[in-house]
Amino acid sequence: MTSIVEIIIGLVIYPGLIFSLAVGGMFYWLYRKVRARMQARLGPPLYQFFIDLVKLFSKESIIPYSGRGLLIVLAPLLSIIGLLFTIIMLPLGSAPLVEFDESLIFALYFLAFPGLAMIMAGSSSGSPYGAVGSSREARMMIAYELPYTLSALTLAFYLRSLSLSAITHYQFDHGPFFFKYPLATIVLILCLLAKIGRRPFDAPEADTEIIGGPLTEYSGTLLGLFEIVNGLKWFVVPAFVVTLFLGGGANLIEFLLKCFGLVLLLSFIDIIHPRFRVDQGFGFFMKWVLPLALIDFVRSLILP
Amino acid sequence: MSAIFPIGPFHPALKEAARFELEVEGEKIVGGDFKFGYMHRGIEDIATTKSYHSNIFLAERVCGICNTVHSTCYTQTVEALLNIQPPERAKYIRTIIFETERIQSHLLWFGVAMHEIGYDTAYMYMWRERENAVDMLESVCGKRVNLGINTLGGVRRDITPDKEVLMRRKLDLLEKAINKVGKIVLEDKVLKARVKDVGVLTKDDAKKLCVVGPTARGSGVDMDVRRDDSYAAYSYVDFDVPIEENGDVLSRTLVRLGELFQSIRIIRQAMKDLPKGPISLEELPLPKINEAFGRVEAHRGELLYYIRSNGTNRPERVKIRTPSVVNNNSILPMVLGETIADVPIIIASMDPCFSCTDRVTIVDTKRNVSRTATLSTLGRRRGL
Amino acid sequence: MKRHIISDALRSILNPSTTKYPKKSFIPPDGYRGAAEYDSEKCVGCAACSQECPSGAITYDDEEKARVIKLSYGICSFCGRCEEICPWDAVHLTKRFELAVFNRKDAETGVDVPFFECTECSRPFFPSPQMKASIEKVRETLEKYKIKQNELASLISVCPTCSFSVDKMPERRMFLRRLVE
Numbered sequence: 001m002t003s004i005v006e007i008i009i010g011l012v013i014y015p016g017l018i019f020s021l022a023v024g025g026m027f028y029w030l031y032r033k034v035r036a037r038m039q040a041r042l043g044p045p046l047y048q049f050f051i052d053l054v055k056l057f058s059k060e061s062i063i064p065y066s067g068r069g070l071l072i073v074l075a076p077l078l079s080i081i082g083l084l085f086t087i088i089m090l091p092l093g094s095a096p097l098v099e100f101d102e103s104l105i106f107a108l109y110f111l112a113f114p115g116l117a118m119i120m121a122g123s124s125s126g127s128p129y130g131a132v133g134s135s136r137e138a139r140m141m142i143a144y145e146l147p148y149t150l151s152a153l154t155l156a157f158y159l160r161s162l163s164l165s166a167i168t169h170y171q172f173d174h175g176p177f178f179f180k181y182p183l184a185t186i187v188l189i190l191c192l193l194a195k196i197g198r199r200p201f202d203a204p205e206a207d208t209e210i211i212g213g214p215l216t217e218y219s220g221t222l223l224g225l226f227e228i229v230n231g232l233k234w235f236v237v238p239a240f241v242v243t244l245f246l247g248g249g250a251n252l253i254e255f256l257l258k259c260f261g262l263v264l265l266l267s268f269i270d271i272i273h274p275r276f277r278v279d280q281g282f283g284f285f286m287k288w289v290l291p292l293a294l295i296d297f298v299r300s301l302i303l304p
Numbered sequence: 305m306s307a308i309f310p311i312g313p314f315h316p317a318l319k320e321a322a323r324f325e326l327e328v329e330g331e332k333i334v335g336g337d338f339k340f341g342y343m344h345r346g347i348e349d350i351a352t353t354k355s356y357h358s359n360i361f362l363a364e365r366v367c368g369i370c371n372t373v374h375s376t377c378y379t380q381t382v383e384a385l386l387n388i389q390p391p392e393r394a395k396y397i398r399t400i401i402f403e404t405e406r407i408q409s410h411l412l413w414f415g416v417a418m419h420e421i422g423y424d425t426a427y428m429y430m431w432r433e434r435e436n437a438v439d440m441l442e443s444v445c446g447k448r449v450n451l452g453i454n455t456l457g458g459v460r461r462d463i464t465p466d467k468e469v470l471m472r473r474k475l476d477l478l479e480k481a482i483n484k485v486g487k488i489v490l491e492d493k494v495l496k497a498r499v500k501d502v503g504v505l506t507k508d509d510a511k512k513l514c515v516v517g518p519t520a521r522g523s524g525v526d527m528d529v530r531r532d533d534s535y536a537a538y539s540y541v542d543f544d545v546p547i548e549e550n551g552d553v554l555s556r557t558l559v560r561l562g563e564l565f566q567s568i569r570i571i572r573q574a575m576k577d578l579p580k581g582p583i584s585l586e587e588l589p590l591p592k593i594n595e596a597f598g599r600v601e602a603h604r605g606e607l608l609y610y611i612r613s614n615g616t617n618r619p620e621r622v623k624i625r626t627p628s629v630v631n632n633n634s635i636l637p638m639v640l641g642e643t644i645a646d647v648p649i650i651i652a653s654m655d656p657c658f659s660c661t662d663r664v665t666i667v668d669t670k671r672n673v674s675r676t677a678t679l680s681t682l683g684r685r686r687g688l
Numbered sequence: 689m690k691r692h693i694i695s696d697a698l699r700s701i702l703n704p705s706t707t708k709y710p711k712k713s714f715i716p717p718d719g720y721r722g723a724a725e726y727d728s729e730k731c732v733g734c735a736a737c738s739q740e741c742p743s744g745a746i747t748y749d750d751e752e753k754a755r756v757i758k759l760s761y762g763i764c765s766f767c768g769r770c771e772e773i774c775p776w777d778a779v780h781l782t783k784r785f786e787l788a789v790f791n792r793k794d795a796e797t798g799v800d801v802p803f804f805e806c807t808e809c810s811r812p813f814f815p816s817p818q819m820k821a822s823i824e825k826v827r828e829t830l831e832k833y834k835i836k837q838n839e840l841a842s843l844i845s846v847c848p849t850c851s852f853s854v855d856k857m858p859e860r861r862m863f864l865r866r867l868v869e
Contacts, residue, residue: 209648271697275423354742426693492693
């Protein structure tokens, strides 16, 4: 059991806030650069995310009169806490910082915090755009949380264990789970797109329909906090999939390379699709994605 | 119970400022109110203080995308007022520039429509292809927007042989690009799910609300000023008018796609038959007391100008009736029953140009008098 | 289903359509209507450009020793009417389009046309290049009526105040009678 000081250093420096923000910022830059180049544009330079953060933290933050101040400030902080607690439980190449037997359930729980925080931010902001955005986010969460949880639990039922380190150790010996349960991998990657909030499932944050969705009334420091959440999401959420289905990594470099490849795949799917309407997205998840997850889940229950 | 959802003066879905207040229940729309007037600049009043020739440049600045349309219609109306005819070469050059601007405007519309449904990649590609059309305009007129090609009695710049070579090359590139645009729009299932059977305007509603342009042609109403009432060189060239029956957003898209192909056909014929001769008249007569109407087929519908002169070198009254004024009334029947997510693409599908929309009418309630203009007075206009 | 977008996307990776603009400059094509410049050799100071300008950007002011013609880029609409209407070919629209300044006074151009002084009372009254050009243009008319050059020059180089004085009247009447006969 690690000590409190080590946990705090892990939360803030490695693999916590500073490391994840640096790597997540680079993955976000990679997404923007690939997207720009495929659209015949030049794209932003490498340091764009970080100077955006510096600019946002130096501006004034205005809270609307009809909004609830406490919930507005609490929403991004909740997201950041959820993502940070997840990353210290993931094994980045070697043993994780905090290791215990039920870490898969805890990881699934903490990774639901960003969605909940978005709903909280939208409903408490006091503007109609936030209300519509938070109702859309709630609907999408119902749609994608179920297949996501099912495909993660597929592994738990196969291995009869809920520990993330057990999953990675199994994959070191027998090869990545991607070959054994390909349908569950595809389901999880599609749910990733909805979780990070990218096309074709980015209806909650549609900028031509509801201006900013839940984030409309955020400005200045609070918007900077949400940008930190965005940067962290681009690292933590693919890292979770790489740990579960793509074999983890023998060392940090291999882990990061696998995350890099996954981010490229996600960018490519985002670029070539328009945006689904929220009921069309819900129908897609219910009609096509959920049966695939159920097939692999039942397979893991029945077959040894 | 319904709440008010504003698509207000500032919104990423609108290109210019207008206010839509939609009553929603959940995400379904049950009513609405539309307020315009944010873009009023007093152009009709300024036009009475400047001379006839200076007003050409003022009329161009009513709208940015359809500027040659306004300048051509104004020039044709003043030429009808003075009872003169421009030379044949000027008419052909006006037609070529007009149709090139139509290509530019429709490609811009395609890009904006793709952006409204979230398809940014297609938006960037269509605006890249639009650069070819704008390069054609820049080589002839010297500017990309606010072209200034018209003068009273002809055009100001000529299409020399080396410019013709450049224009033919860009036309070939445009034809390939528009073919690709058609394939991107028609073969994509996710896109079709967003635009098919959305925002339906029936043929009866279209006739009752008197819509014009591609909004009307997408609902089966067959009207086009270029064919019904020819001006410039349109009576010498051969073209079709695309009509669709369904009345949803997809049919309006297909009408605009068809118009793009027809524009390329018109430009090719006009460039082949370009007659030789002067490009403008030498002498202009003085204006007498007279009034005149003029209309053209703008990119969004039928545009009407009315000018009255009192014998001086400044017009007494200039009245502009743009197609967007008429088309904006058809938003409410199209939007009832749809969800909020569809409102931007429905608004964009009738291609609103809110800069063109705002003309003020003064209603005189004290005297309680209303006057109408019949079709026969509209018919007595041009000596053509 | 998506093969056009995918093939376009892969083909555009190496072919961007945008450039790094301020570092890489842009030259417009020929015939571009940019900022207007005056040619002070040719301008005679007739101010026809100021009469015709649709937006009122060109103004002129008769100061003590010169006529100052001023064109303000902030009001100019770059229509090109001044270039079309100038009878002496003295205004041209260049290709310069980067016109942002920090001080509003820097966004102006113009020409100062020096005045010609009256030979009697030495008060400046008329732009001197316009004087020379008018003399040149009138010369052709003189050939028709066979009037001598130096006679005319002495007649018109007198300001309106001095030329309408009573002792000059008979001379002018004689001159006009010769034109009619």
